[in-house]
Amino acid sequence: MNKLFKRSLYFIAFFLVFFILVNVAYMAVIAKTDSDFKKRFEAMQFNGLDLDLVVFGASTVLDGVDTEMLTSNGIKSYNFAIGGASIRTNIIQLEEYLKTCSVKPKSLVLGLNSSMVDTFDDETIQPIVEVTMEDHKYSLNDVPILKFKWLGFEFLKKVVSKPHREYILSYGQVKFEKTVADYTTYVEQYLDIQRFENSYWIGEMIKVCKEHDIELILIEMPGYKMTQNMSPTGLHVINHSNGHQAKLYNYNSRDFCTIFDSEKDWIGNSHLNVHGAKKFTEVLLALLSS
C-alpha cells in the first residue's frame, strides 16, 4: 500500500507540473495571438496618453468603429471595445483609463446592440478585463484553460483559416478584410427606447461621464437586416430613470443601414468588416465634427 501511496504522490506531482505547463503554454499562445488580449495589454500601458474621444462597446464596435480614420481627421481617439464586453466591463475600462490620462476625453461613444444580445444589464465582467484589472482576487476558476476556453477555439480558427489570421489591430480597432454577405431578411421591429432608459449600467455610465464632464453619445450599432429596426435614426434623448439624460443615435435603423452593401460590408453576424467600418465611421466623423 505504501508503494501505491508513493506512486500516487508522484503522479499528483507530475499532473500538477503538467497542468501548470499546459496553462502557461496556453496563456502564452492566446496572449500572443488574440486581438482582445493584445489590445487590452496595449490599453493598459497608456500613460498620460490624452485622447479626445474614447470608444467603448463589444465586438460590433471593436470591428465597426475606425478610430484610425477619426484620429487622422483630427479626433484623437482609441477603440477600447472588447469582444463580449458588458457595459459594466466598459465602465471598469473607462475608470482605469481616467486614472492614467492627464486630460480627460471630451466625448465617449458607447456602441450597443439592443437587438442582438442583451448585454445592457449583464453583470459579468469580460474575462480578459476581469483577470487583468486591479484588485482581482484569483481563484481556481481563473485557470487559463478554463477561463479562456473559447479563445482556444478562436485560436484553432486562426490556425486553420487564413482570413481569421489576417487582421490588423489599429488604434484598438480590429480590421478584417473577410466578407460574409448578409442574406437575412427584415423583421418588423422598433427600437425599444425604454430599455435604454431603464438599464442600470447605462445609468451608471451616464453618471460616470457626468462626473468627469465627458459628453456621452450612445449609439445603436448597425447590424444584419434581421436586426434592423423601423425607428428613426434620431437624435433620441434618453431620460434615464436615474434622472440623467443622454443622447442616442439609432444607427441600426433600416433607413440608415442602406449605406451598407449587404454583399461586401459585413464579416458575419452583424459585424462590419473594414469596408463597412469605413463607411460607418465617416458618418460618425461627420456627427462628431458637427
Place this chain on the structure above:
Amino acid sequence: MEFVSLKFAALTIASVLVFYLINRKYRVAFLSILSAGYIFSLNYYLLPYILVYAVFNYYLGLKLPDSKNKIALYRVGILVNISQLVLLRYATFAIDPLLQLFSEDLVISRISEILVPIGISYFTLQGLGYLINVKMGWEKPERQFLHFLLYLVYFPKFLSGPIERSNHFLPQLKKEEAFNEQDVIVGIRIALFGFFKKVAIANQLAPFITDSFSGLDSATGFSLGLTTFLLPIYLYFDFSGYTDIAIGFARMFGINLLPNFNRPFFSENMTNFWKRFHISLSAWFADYIFRQTVFKRRKWGVYASMYAVFITWVLFGIWHGAGWNFMLLGLLQALAINYEFFTRKWRYRVFSRFPGGIRKWIGRICTYAFYCISLVFFFSPDILTTKNYFSILLFGNEAVTGNVLTITGIFSEIPMSAIVLILLFFLFEFIEEDLNGTYEKLNKLWSGSSRKQVFLRWTVYSAMLAMLFVLGSKVQQFIYAQF
C-alpha cells in the same frame, strides 16, 4: 449525490483507503454499509424496501433446494419479483388504466412517486437470476445474508448496472485476498476512461441530442438526419462511460463486474451487435428468457427460436420503460434477428461474392444504420414524437421557414472537441478490432514499464484529467460566440 461527479469519485477513493485498512472479515459489511448509505442518499424509503426485498429473496433461496413444494415456492418467488417491478415501474402503463375503469381515484402509480424505484429494473433482474440459478441447481444458495445483500446493492452497479450474475459476483466475496495494488490502479484507470467518455464526449453531445427531440417544431430533415446518425454514438459514450466508471470503482475494491460493451459498432449484424452492446442485459435475457423459452417449446423446431426471439426482445424492450415506444424498439430487434436467422444461407450466397473487407463493412454500416433508426424509438418520449420525428426526417419540416440554420450552422452546434475525441476512440477500436499487429505494437508501447512508457501514460492521463477539468467544470462559461 451524483454518481458521475468529482465528489463521488473522491468519496470512493477515500472509501478504498478505509476498505484496505480494516480487517478482511469486516470488508463485506463495510461495502454493504457504504452501499446502503448511498441508496439512503438517493431516497430514504428505498433502503428499507430493498432490505425487505433482499430478505425475501435470500430466504426463498435458502428454502428452495430442500423444499417439498419447490416449484410452487419458485413460482411465488418469480411472481413476487415481477409483481413488485410491474407495480413500481409499469403502473402508469399497465395497471392504472385498468383500475381507472372502475374508479378514477385508483392511482397505483402514486406508490412509485414515494418510493422512487431507482435501480429497480437492475436489482430485480439480479434477484430473479439468483432464484432461477438456485432452482435449476446451477448455484448453491448463499448462506451469508450480507453477501447476498451486497450482491443486490453494491453501489457502483446499483443505478445502471452492469447486471451481475450471482454465480459471478458472490464467489468473489469469499476470496481471502490481500491488498492488490493492481486492482486499485486498474480500477482508477478504467474509471478515468469512463469519466472521460461521459464528460468529454457524451455530455458535450447531449444538448444537441436533447434539443433535437424537444424542439422538433424547429428541426429540419437534415438536422434530424445528423441527430439520428449521432444517437448510437451518444448513447454508447454515455452508457459505456458510466459502465466504465462503475467497473473501475468496483475493481478498486477488488470486485470484477461483468463487461457491458465490446466495440459494438464493429458488429456485422444485429445478432452479433447485441452480444457486444449492453452485454450484461442481453446475456441475461438470452440465458433466462430465450433459452428457457426455446427449451419449453422445443417441439416446435425452428419456430421455437423465432417465437423465443420475439418474446425475449419484446420483454427486452419493455424492460427499458413503460411505453409502446420501448415495445416497438424490442419488436424491431426481434424482426432483425429473425430476419438474419432465416436469411443466413441466402445472405451468405449473395455476399460471399464480395471481398472480405467490403462484406465486413457493408454489414457494419447496415447494422449501424438499423440501430440508428431503432434508437429514435428509444429516445422519443412517446409514439407521437417518434411519428413526427420520422415524418420530418423523411419529408422535411414545412413549418420551418425563414432563418433556418444552415448546414454549417447545424454542425457548429456539435463541439469540435467531441468530434475529434469520438474519431480518436473509434480509431483505437478499429485498430483493436481489425489490425491485430498494430494493436499488439501499440499495446506493447503503452503498457511497458520503462521510464519513457510511464511518462507517455502519465502524460495521456494528465491530459485527460486536464480536459475533464475544463469540460466538466460547472463554472459558468463566458458566453461569447464570435462569428
